[in-house]
Amino acid sequence: MSHRELDDMLGKGWRKPAFIKNTLLRRALILGFFAYLIAAFMTIDVDWGRVYEGLDRGWAFVLAFTSPDFISRWSDIWAGLLESIVMTVAASVVGILISIPIGLGAARNIAPLPIYIMCRGIVALSRALQEIIVAILLVAIFGFGPLAGFLTLSFATIGFLSKLLAEDIEAMDKVQAEAIQASGARWLQWINYGVQPQIMPRLVGLSMYRIDINFRESAILGLVGAGGIGATLNTAFDRYEYDTAAAILILIIGIVMALEYLSGIIRARVQ
Amino acid sequence: MPVLERDDTQIWRRRTTGQSLVRWFGWLLGVAVFVYCWQLISQSTTWFFVWDAPRIANDIWTRATPPKWDYITQLGRPIWDTLNIATLGTIIALCMAVPVAFLAARNTTPSALFIRPIALLVIVSTRSINSLIWALLLIAIIGPGVFAGVIAIAIRSIGFCAKLLYEAIEEIDHGQVEAITATGASRWQVMAYGIIPQILPAFAGIAVFRWDINIRESTVLGLVGAGGIGLQLSASLNVLAWPQVSLILIVILLAVMISEWVSAKVRGAII
Numbered sequence: 291m292s293h294r295e296l297d298d299m300l301g302k303g304w305r306k307p308a309f310i311k312n313t314l315l316r317r318a319l320i321l322g323f324f325a326y327l328i329a330a331f332m333t334i335d336v337d338w339g340r341v342y343e344g345l346d347r348g349w350a351f352v353l354a355f356t357s358p359d360f361i362s363r364w365s366d367i368w369a370g371l372l373e374s375i376v377m378t379v380a381a382s383v384v385g386i387l388i389s390i391p392i393g394l395g396a397a398r399n400i401a402p403l404p405i406y407i408m409c410r411g412i413v414a415l416s417r418a419l420q421e422i423i424v425a426i427l428l429v430a431i432f433g434f435g436p437l438a439g440f441l442t443l444s445f446a447t448i449g450f451l452s453k454l455l456a457e458d459i460e461a462m463d464k465v466q467a468e469a470i471q472a473s474g475a476r477w478l479q480w481i482n483y484g485v486q487p488q489i490m491p492r493l494v495g496l497s498m499y500r501i502d503i504n505f506r507e508s509a510i511l512g513l514v515g516a517g518g519i520g521a522t523l524n525t526a527f528d529r530y531e532y533d534t535a536a537a538i539l540i541l542i543i544g545i546v547m548a549l550e551y552l553s554g555i556i557r558a559r560v561q
Numbered sequence: 562m563p564v565l566e567r568d569d570t571q572i573w574r575r576r577t578t579g580q581s582l583v584r585w586f587g588w589l590l591g592v593a594v595f596v597y598c599w600q601l602i603s604q605s606t607t608w609f610f611v612w613d614a615p616r617i618a619n620d621i622w623t624r625a626t627p628p629k630w631d632y633i634t635q636l637g638r639p640i641w642d643t644l645n646i647a648t649l650g651t652i653i654a655l656c657m658a659v660p661v662a663f664l665a666a667r668n669t670t671p672s673a674l675f676i677r678p679i680a681l682l683v684i685v686s687t688r689s690i691n692s693l694i695w696a697l698l699l700i701a702i703i704g705p706g707v708f709a710g711v712i713a714i715a716i717r718s719i720g721f722c723a724k725l726l727y728e729a730i731e732e733i734d735h736g737q738v739e740a741i742t743a744t745g746a747s748r749w750q751v752m753a754y755g756i757i758p759q760i761l762p763a764f765a766g767i768a769v770f771r772w773d774i775n776i777r778e779s780t781v782l783g784l785v786g787a788g789g790i791g792l793q794l795s796a797s798l799n800v801l802a803w804p805q806v807s808l809i810l811i812v813i814l815l816a817v818m819i820s821e822w823v824s825a826k827v828r829g830a831i832i
Contacts, residue, residue: 306754323693330645336708344703351702375690380598383591418814422693422781426798431618433610510691513785517605520694527697535698539690546689 315486325395347547351532358540359533363526367538370519375517377439381508382501384440385447390493392448393455395483398458409452416449421507425516436517443504443511452504454496463489492561498553505549509542593649615640621803628811629804636812643708643816647775652725655768658719662726668738669730669756680723688720692778696787707788714775714782721774726771729763730756762812765831773824780813790816 310316360367382401395401395409421442428438470484512520519538526535566572571620576584610617656721663669664682696713703709739756788808797805 297768326648330649330762333641334649334707337704337706340704341708348702351698354800372607373605376598376601380595383595418817419816420777420781422784423810423813426784427621430621431614433607435606437606437611440602506691508690510693513693523694524697527701530701538695539809540627543686543689547685550685 296399306324335456347530351536354536356530356538357425358537359531360537361538363522363531363534366522366525367512367519367534367541368536370512370522371540371541373436374505374512374518374520375445377436377511378501378505381440381443382497382504383449385444385500386451386497389448389455393452393459394485396452396456397459399464400481400485409456413449413456414440416445417453419445421446422510425511426514429515433516434517439508439511439516439518442516443507446506446507447500451496451500451517455493458492459485467542491557494560495553498549498556502546502549504554506542506546535544564589566661568686568688586778625803625807627804628808629802629809632805632808633812636790636809639672639783639790639793640711640812643776643779643791646707646714646779646787647772647820649711650779651768651772651775653711653715654722654771655764657715658722658726659764661719661723662730663752665723666727666730666732669752678788680727684720684723684727686720687716688724691718692717693785695781696785700786705786710779710782710787710789713787715780717778718771718775720776722771724827725767726760726764729760729767733759762831766828769824770826773820776820777817780816 308316392409392412395405396413398406401409424445425438425442428441432441456555464512466482466488467484470480475483508518508520509523510518510520511524513519513524515521519542523535523538526532528536564711567683573661601714620624661680661683663673664676665684667673670677670680674781692713695716696709699713728739738751738755779789781791781794783789783793784795786792790813794806794809794813797803797809
């Protein structure tokens with residue numbers, strides 16, 4: 291019995307369906323992808339000799355994690371870390387306070403059209419500009435120091451928090467807000483009793499998340515002179531003091547983990 | 562619900578006296594911490610520069626406009642490098658994130674006691690350190706250039722992709738997995754036919770989402786010497802060539818907007 295006849299008797303074997311159904315599109319995408327990969331690899335010039343030499347240093351850095359040096363530069367580390375935390379706290383408070391009215395303004399079901407467009411514009415601007423670029427400009431304008439970092443983080447917080455807050459307000463339950471309105475509440479009372487209770491859990495969760503992000507970002511703002519632990523870290527790398535750098539990185543990871551754990555507890559409690 | 566009785570009339574209150582006292586002290590503590598942070602920032606700020614800021618900002622603005630449009634001919638290669646850093650970095654990160662995610666997900670991990678914590682540690686530590694810091698480190702190890710940028714982006718993205726992916730794996734429908742197991746499939750076959758088809762849309766979404774973020778991050782990696790358009794930005798900033806800086810900022814903004822548009826389109830098509 292030939293194979294052809296066997297197929298006829300049993301029916302065709304099952305094949306996994308492809309992820310992209312259109313055959314032509316699928317093949318074109320795969321082909322384009324490989325063409326791009328080849329082009330990209332051709333243009334990246336890697337100095338393999340240099341990479342090989344660097345492997346020793348890489349290994350030295352990995353080893354430094356087993357014996358981090360917290361002590362010999364502790365005063366620098368502590369000053370940088372404190373500045374990072376201070377910037378994070380101050381920028382989070384100011385950013386959250388400013389982003390609440392902007393978030394209200396950027397929700398179409400609450401704000402009139404002109405305010406809506408203005409607030410959405412602020413949100414779009416803040417989201418499009420990266421923290422580090424904003425920091426460069428603000429350092430040029432306000433001079434070195436944590437003030438530039440504080441302003442950068444506040445600005446970035448506004449874009450992030452307002453956008454997500456506005457989306458949450460737009461998705462809220464209208465009935466509750468209408469009930470408050472029907473009882474004759476003024477606008478402020480309407481926001482306070484009709485809208486605020488609905489978005490509060492999400493606002494708290496997002497704020498915690500943003501504090502977490504702000505701390506992580508504050509660790510790099512020092513690279514451009516905007517204060518925080520980044521400057522200390524940069525110096526440690528420049529001087530090849532891997533054990534100090536490892537200590538700083540361990541501290542950053544530890545604080546981020548603690549913040550994440552804390553925000554998990556708080557979010558579980560408010561929701 | 563606490564009710565206050567005064568002159569034989571009952572007045573409704575939202576909280577008991579104890580509760581409101583606790584809240585009041587909470588707010589007091591919060592305000593005190595904020596004021597303290599603000600004082601620390603204020604101490605290390607040169608206020609003369611801040612009062613002078615409007616004039617400086619105006620000065621920079623007049624220097625930076627109009628942008629030096631013909632400089633764009635020199636930006637082609639840096640933009641291509643930036644694209645390569647983001648794309649190759651994302652691809653490498655995805656290749657490494659998939660096994661980490663399978664090891665970290667509660668329902669697929671081989672050992673919840675030993676391997677899962679290690680996978681989670683990899684996720685947390687790669688996620689909490691910014692790509693600029695990874696770039697700094699890699700430049701010290703393997704030398705400046707595009708390659709360091711690719712690896713920095715790749716390492717930074719592992720944690721992000723693996724976290725989202727393992728959450729998607731934990732949320733899969735168990736019935737399908739059981740059905741495949743019931744046919745007598747091996748462990749790998751269960752993975753290929755029971756789990757992967759369920760997480761493929763999430764995987765594609767995560768890949769495009771991270772690619773979009775990576776385009777943003779790779780535009781500034783050059784500030785520390787890891788290739789891409791940031792290299793031109795830092796060179797222009799160092800010689801105070803503000804017309805070039807403004808052109809580069811416009812190009813970066815455009816790149817960010819295009820990548821966001823592409824990722825929104827692709828995610829809309831997938832989900």
